[in-house]
Amino acid sequence: MTIDTAVLDWRDLCAIDDIPVQGSRRAIINGREIGIFRTSSSEIYAIDNACPHKQGPLTEGIVHDCSVTCPLHNWVFDLKTGVAQGQDEGSVTTHPIQIRDDRVYIQLKG
Amino acid sequence: MKPRLVVIGNGMAPGRALETLFETAPDAYEVIIFNAEPRVNYNRIMLSPVLSGESTFDDIIIHGDDWYEQNNITLHRGARVTKIDREARTVTSAAGITEAYDKLIIATGSNPFIIPCPGHKLEGVLAYRDLDDVDKMIEFSNKENSSAVVIGGGLLGLEAAAGLKMQGMDVTVLHLMPTLMERQLDPSAGYLLEKELSSRGINIITKANTKEIVGEDRVEGVLLDDGTLLKADMVVMAVGIRPSIELAKDAGLDVGRGILVSSTMQTSDPDIYSVGECVEFEGNVYGLVAPLYEQARILGLELAGETGNSFAHSETSTKLKVTGVDLFSAGDFAEGENREEIVFRDASRGIYKRLVLEEDRLIGAVLYGETADGAWFFQKIKEGEVVSPKERENLIFGQNFAGAEPLDPTAAVAALPDDAEICGCNGVSKGKIVSAIEKEGLKDLAGVRSCTKASASCGTCTGLVESLLACTLGDEFGGTKETVCGCTDLGPGDVRRLIVAKELKSIPAVMQELGWKTSNGCAKCRPALNYYLVATWPGEYVDDQQSRFINERVHANIQKDGTYSVVPRAWGGLTNSKELRAIADVVDKFEIPTVKYTGGQRIDLLGVKKDDLPAVWKDLNDAGMVSGHAYAKGLRTVKTCVGTDWCRFGTQDSTGLGVKLERMMWGSWSPAKVKLAVSGCPRNCAESTCKDIGVICVDSGYELHFGGAAGMHIQGTQVLCKVETEEEALEYCGALLQAYREQGWYLERIYKWADRVGYDTVRAMIVDDAEGRKAFYERFLYSQKFAQDDPWEERASKGVDAHEFSPLTLEPAE
Numbered sequence: 001m002t003i004d005t006a007v008l009d010w011r012d013l014c015a016i017d018d019i020p021v022q023g024s025r026r027a028i029i030n031g032r033e034i035g036i037f038r039t040s041s042s043e044i045y046a047i048d049n050a051c052p053h054k055q056g057p058l059t060e061g062i063v064h065d066c067s068v069t070c071p072l073h074n075w076v077f078d079l080k081t082g083v084a085q086g087q088d089e090g091s092v093t094t095h096p097i098q099i100r101d102d103r104v105y106i107q108l109k110g
Numbered sequence: 111m112k113p114r115l116v117v118i119g120n121g122m123a124p125g126r127a128l129e130t131l132f133e134t135a136p137d138a139y140e141v142i143i144f145n146a147e148p149r150v151n152y153n154r155i156m157l158s159p160v161l162s163g164e165s166t167f168d169d170i171i172i173h174g175d176d177w178y179e180q181n182n183i184t185l186h187r188g189a190r191v192t193k194i195d196r197e198a199r200t201v202t203s204a205a206g207i208t209e210a211y212d213k214l215i216i217a218t219g220s221n222p223f224i225i226p227c228p229g230h231k232l233e234g235v236l237a238y239r240d241l242d243d244v245d246k247m248i249e250f251s252n253k254e255n256s257s258a259v260v261i262g263g264g265l266l267g268l269e270a271a272a273g274l275k276m277q278g279m280d281v282t283v284l285h286l287m288p289t290l291m292e293r294q295l296d297p298s299a300g301y302l303l304e305k306e307l308s309s310r311g312i313n314i315i316t317k318a319n320t321k322e323i324v325g326e327d328r329v330e331g332v333l334l335d336d337g338t339l340l341k342a343d344m345v346v347m348a349v350g351i352r353p354s355i356e357l358a359k360d361a362g363l364d365v366g367r368g369i370l371v372s373s374t375m376q377t378s379d380p381d382i383y384s385v386g387e388c389v390e391f392e393g394n395v396y397g398l399v400a401p402l403y404e405q406a407r408i409l410g411l412e413l414a415g416e417t418g419n420s421f422a423h424s425e426t427s428t429k430l431k432v433t434g435v436d437l438f439s440a441g442d443f444a445e446g447e448n449r450e451e452i453v454f455r456d457a458s459r460g461i462y463k464r465l466v467l468e469e470d471r472l473i474g475a476v477l478y479g480e481t482a483d484g485a486w487f488f489q490k491i492k493e494g495e496v497v498s499p500k501e502r503e504n505l506i507f508g509q510n511f512a513g514a515e516p517l518d519p520t521a522a523v524a525a526l527p528d529d530a531e532i533c534g535c536n537g538v539s540k541g542k543i544v545s546a547i548e549k550e551g552l553k554d555l556a557g558v559r560s561c562t563k564a565s566a567s568c569g570t571c572t573g574l575v576e577s578l579l580a581c582t583l584g585d586e587f588g589g590t591k592e593t594v595c596g597c598t599d600l601g602p603g604d605v606r607r608l609i610v611a612k613e614l615k616s617i618p619a620v621m622q623e624l625g626w627k628t629s630n631g632c633a634k635c636r637p638a639l640n641y642y643l644v645a646t647w648p649g650e651y652v653d654d655q656q657s658r659f660i661n662e663r664v665h666a667n668i669q670k671d672g673t674y675s676v677v678p679r680a681w682g683g684l685t686n687s688k689e690l691r692a693i694a695d696v697v698d699k700f701e702i703p704t705v706k707y708t709g710g711q712r713i714d715l716l717g718v719k720k721d722d723l724p725a726v727w728k729d730l731n732d733a734g735m736v737s738g739h740a741y742a743k744g745l746r747t748v749k750t751c752v753g754t755d756w757c758r759f760g761t762q763d764s765t766g767l768g769v770k771l772e773r774m775m776w777g778s779w780s781p782a783k784v785k786l787a788v789s790g791c792p793r794n795c796a797e798s799t800c801k802d803i804g805v806i807c808v809d810s811g812y813e814l815h816f817g818g819a820a821g822m823h824i825q826g827t828q829v830l831c832k833v834e835t836e837e838e839a840l841e842y843c844g845a846l847l848q849a850y851r852e853q854g855w856y857l858e859r860i861y862k863w864a865d866r867v868g869y870d871t872v873r874a875m876i877v878d879d880a881e882g883r884k885a886f887y888e889r890f891l892y893s894q895k896f897a898q899d900d901p902w903e904e905r906a907s908k909g910v911d912a913h914e915f916s917p918l919t920l921e922p923a924e
Binding site: 011013014017018019020021022023025026027028029030033036039040041042043054055056057060061062063064065066069071072074076078080081083100101106 | 286287288292293296297367443444445446447449628629630631632633636637655656657658659660661663664668670671672720913917918919920921
């Protein structure tokens with residue numbers, strides 16, 4: 001069996017249960033602030049923690065369905081794609097997440 | 111001589127693989143099985159009915175002794191293999207039995223995960239994996255008044271709990287997550303399951319963190335993090351399983367979470383195969399029977415020499431095997447972009463169904479209470495065919511309605527016969543409602559309710575009544591009323607009334623019983639429901655932090671740059687040198703950039719970094735200050751003037767009354783923010799006449815005001831009444847605040863509430879009805895018992911919500 005070499009880039013961030021259900025954690029990775037989100041069905045997503053509108057910290061917003069509402073001016077972002085919903089236009093960078101043995105692994109993009 | 115096939119493990123997967131092998135190529139191998147358990151192959155999934163006493167071991171045997179004989183299998187019972195020698199091509203058991211192999215199957219299954227908390231090795235701590243565990247459990251349950259704690263509210267744990275309950279034990283289930291079986295069920299279905307199991311007398315505690323299993327030599331109880339101690343003679347750990355890979359790993363085979371296999375179940379050694387729960391395939395490990403049987407079939411064919419078959423990952427479905435609980439889930443039912451959901455709820459029959467579609471294909475289903483269509487939905491998920499718009503209208507109603515014409519709600523109501531019952535609570539028929547609308551000239555829901563009582567009790571037929579109005583009045587019908595949000599057809603008033611009437615005590619309970627159209631609400635309804643529940647069930651409802659806006663979650667006000675402002679409470683606007691020094695020290699220590707007086711006579715520290723909040727609060731706490739709740743939909747400030755203490759015009763001790771009011775009201779949650787002021791004379795220096803509640807002191811007593819506003823909307827207060835004593839002032843103000851807390855809609859300030867219900871109505875409730883006032887006041891004081899904990903202290907010193915304030919950190923890799 002060969003092992004995917006990309007595995008080397010995955011970084012062990014935390015346990016799933018370190019992130020509250022329907023909640024989030026801020027993560028500082030290589031000095032960059034990333035928001036780690038957990039939905040009610042325990043899907044984990046990672047996005048840059050700054051709203052493109054006025055740089056609101058998205059981790060402080062309410063998580064509902066697969067989205068988060070920015071605490072400053074209520075922009076809503078899809079956690080999977082990072083794209084703003086409804087009338088608002090913009091997006092945040094998303095980062096791939098993998099779950100292994102109930103631990104959260106992250107790969108940092110760009 | 112026939113090649114020798116050695117099998118390590120005698121579970122369901124290798125059993126099924128051998129069946130396939132014998133059917134396809136009988137007599138191809140000489141088969142030798144090592145079984146760590148001292149018995150034949152039995153159906154492990156059916157252990158639950160054995161535990162509950164509904165089946166016996168004989169009922170669940172898959173392969174009896176004769177099967178092994180007929181197929182000339184050598185079965186080593188009670189023989190645990192401890193070594194695989196790949197060079198010598200032999201396996202050896204603990205007792206020293208060695209067998210040579212040509213082909214080897216590793217089917218070691220999985221091990222239960224035991225939480226390594228203190229006491230986990232005490233006698234009486236059991237897993238739930240095999241018949242030995244079940245025998246021990248039944249032995250415990252035979253003792254009189256015995257009680258069990260099951261740790262883990264997943265599939266296995268709940269089956270164990272239900273079985274033990276049927277054996278007559280007192281059973282408590284501890285579950286770490288907020289809802290049961292969160293891997294298989296969404297919160298709504300989890301709520302229904304919890305309700306059903308609770309009604310059978312199983313005590314369920316969610317968000318429960320086990321601290322310790324207590325006992326001398328054997329289990330005596332379980333201690334939770336929050337200090338709860340549960341009596342227990344037995345603890346069943348059912349928190350999960352881990353593939354059993356040690357043997358394969360020691361033999362040098364490639365392993366990840368499980369033993370890595372190819373699509374023909376081959377490990378990294380071409381003569382060694384693996385099957386069952388110990389296997390990892392393309393990153394997946396399996397614990398449910400369907401994919402394991404599929405693996406077994408592929409392996410059987412492979413060993414029989416039939417090439418060209420391969421195992422592929424596919425969706426799985428789950429059913430809970432507890433008699434009388436109908437529950438089914440399949441596929442992927444997480445929310446996501448491009449995903450849509452269809453939700454059906456029937457509150458009176460306890461039914462919940464949710465389908466998840468992605469790009470017009472069904473990808474997931476959760477069914478509770480009625481699961482007959484489970485297999486049909488599962489088939490649709492596996493086929494992955496596009497669901498047409500027409501098909502979709504009736505999809506949730508299942509197979510029987512597939513292809514039927516969709517009905518729009520108004521047409522459906524119009525088609526009902528006149529004697530069809532619309533309102534079950536009050537027994538009102540369609541004919542009665544229509545004739546009332548026509549004869550009495552009714553134009554809206556309120557009219558129908560007061561004339562016929564239809565939809566006036568539980569409110570779940572509101573949608574039907576509105577459809578009747580629409581089809582009777584046509585364009586004349588003004589449309590439906592304001593709803594809480596798009597997730598429901600009910601307005602805030604109905605929701606509040608129904609929470610009380612139906613004794614709904616959790617957010618999933620409200621959503622299920624009131625037919626929410628989404629599975630877990632939105633950013634608009636969740637904070638509202640959370641408030642209604644906090645206000646309605648003091649001491650019972652546990653605040654849902656994830657349904658609160660950030661300011662209320664971290665007890666500080668978020669600013670435009672993501673920093674926070676911190677406002678310590680200054681009772682009645684008073685402070686002193688000690689507090690001021692402590693504030694000054696905090697400002698220096700944490701380099702807080704801006705310090706400002708607020709309009710409510712408080713000091714605001716602006717620009718505090720989130721990570722610093724607990725430390726800032728700790729220093730303020732140490733100087734005797736508590737949270738000023740400047741962020742809360744709750745009591746903010748009581749502004750005062752100096753009154754008789756200093757002022758030459760003062761008529762009463764306005765500062766003292768302000769402090770008393772604030773001491774009484776702090777910490778309470780309300781629909782929107784509440785600001786008070788107490789002025790010492792009619793000059794009104796504290797500006798009481800634009801506050802939510804204002805007091806103006808006069809020579810003969812206290813003039814109480816309410817319903818002022820000085821924000822986007824400006825309006826002066828109206829007089830509630832005049833009272834003579836401070837005690838009366840406190841009672842009337844407390845009662846008024848409680849009436850608003852019980853009746854206000856979320857985000858509705860006191861003036862809007864009073865505008866809606868009428869100022870005279872408020873006066874009648876609080877002033878004219880002395881008994882009612884006292885009852886309001888008592889309810890307020892009761893609810894304050896649970897509200898007056900300083901949230902800063904809980905977070906600064908007691909570690910509450912620590913995850914909020916410390917980011918996870920990863921440094922650049924070397």
